[in-house]
Amino acid sequence: MRFLADAQRKYRLAFDKLACRNASSVWDWIRPLTPAEAWNSGIWRSLDGELRRFFRSPRIREAFGSYAMYLGGSPYRLPGLFSILAYGELAQGLWLPRGGIHALARAIESLAAGLGVRILTGHRVRRILVADSAVTGAELEDGRLFESPVIVSNVDAPSTERRLLGRTGGAARAVRMTPSVMTLYWGMRRKPAGASHHTIFLPRDARRNYDSLIGRGRIPEELPFYMSIATETDPSLAPEGHSAIFLLVPLPLLSDLESWNMDELAGHLKSRILERLARHGIALERENLLVERTLSPADWAERFGLHDGSAFGAAHTLFQMGPFRFPNRDPAVRGLYYAGASTTPGTGLPMVALGGEMTAERILHDLP
Structure with a gap:
């Protein structure tokens, strides 16, 4: 409860005074904050350091710290203010538009x-x-x-x-980007046993994983990934008795994947995902896989203009x-x-x- 109360204050601070304002300068951005609000914002600590104030369990800290991956950093380096992400899902919930995001x-x-x-x-x-x-x-x-x-x-x-503007070299702003992703879309004949709408698969050694993925631009030995089965909440997204499954695998930026053929990489990741799911008792038999689509980092870069294949923009x-x-x-x-x-x-x-x-x-x- 201490974490929720603290994160709620940060959440309101972020959305009422920081995130939703067009600021023209650093001073203009922080001017609405009182000294106490600035000090208690968590911006001076890492996300992991902020979570350590409330949780002894490393597993809880790693779960709440995993949001850092989608912000382009590790919980050991990103500002502690981002503890509001875990709070937002806990307090506000996750919402699915009827008919899916495309709706x-x-x-x-x-x-x-x-x-x-x-x-x-x-x-x-x-x-x-x-x-x-x-x-x-x-x-x-x-x-x-x-x-x-x-x-x-x-x-x-x-x-x-x-x-689109043709800026190169020093004329283009240097930006640190979030990781790229491989996304897989599966249509299954049956409902997978042992799985729910949202599941995040984390590595045993989180610090090493972040260092590989973000620090060194390498595919981690123990693959983290997210699995969503939206038909668990909205069965209309697939034919009766079938399941629509979405998987997202964070990867290094496209420029760090030059040695990989994208089709070979997709097959490699699929095998590793199925192995991990089987270890957790989630049965996805290959013979029940009726529809399969994959978007590689190169696809995301070319089809949607994502710089270097970065899935979530600037870090x-x-x-x-x-x-x-x-x-x-x-x-x-x-x-x-x-x-x-x-x-x-x-x-x-x-x-x-x-x-x-x-x-x-x-x-x-x-x-x-």
Whole structure:
């Protein structure tokens, strides 16, 4: 209960005074905090150090510290403020839109269409057009031009710089990224025995695992991964009696996987996953696997513009938070704005949604 009470205070502090504000400077960012709030925020301790204040069990600390992997660091280095992630799930729960996450995208599409927004899909952008340090429009791969004084890029911000603006070398911001992922999508004939909606498989030696994955850019010897069986909550996501299974395996960045063939890597990971599941008594017989799709780090980079295959955008190190993070308004190009995981306030669906609202506020403020 002490942990929940402390994390609740941090949670309210983060969302009421820090995360959801467009700050123009470090001082502007921390100005709403009292000295006591700043001192007790946990930002001066590591996440693991913060968890040690409340838990003796290393297993509990490793479970709550595992969120660090998706923030691009280890619990031994990321700020203790991120204890709010475990609190958020414990206090607020996990929510699944009826029909799956894709139903959320469809609902937003419907809302936009009702407001008169024209949506073009299947049209890749070749470059953002700039003249006299201001946006003038965008050029599609088929050569068509769209003129506009304002552009919001939802492509990963570092990818926008390098691939759509052509910034290279010192002109491109140096950013530390979160790991890449291999994602596997399985349609199974039966409900897997011994599994629930959410399961996270952690390594026995967490510190060594983080060092391999994030510190040295290597695939850990003991593979951590996440498994979701959404049909446990919403059976309509698969035919009656069948299961839809999603697996996410954190991996080093694409630039650290150059020696791997992606198809061979997918097969290697699948075998290791099935072995680990069998050790835990979760039966997924290969003959019951009816549908199988895989997205490799290379697929994520190419299809969705994720820089170096990084799945969760820029890492949340101390100096990539708040005003230190990739800004949602380009400092060098007037009329160019960013949304997504690498800009403020950060990664994850809730934060990205809040970030879209913050970017909209920027645009409305800047419009003449």
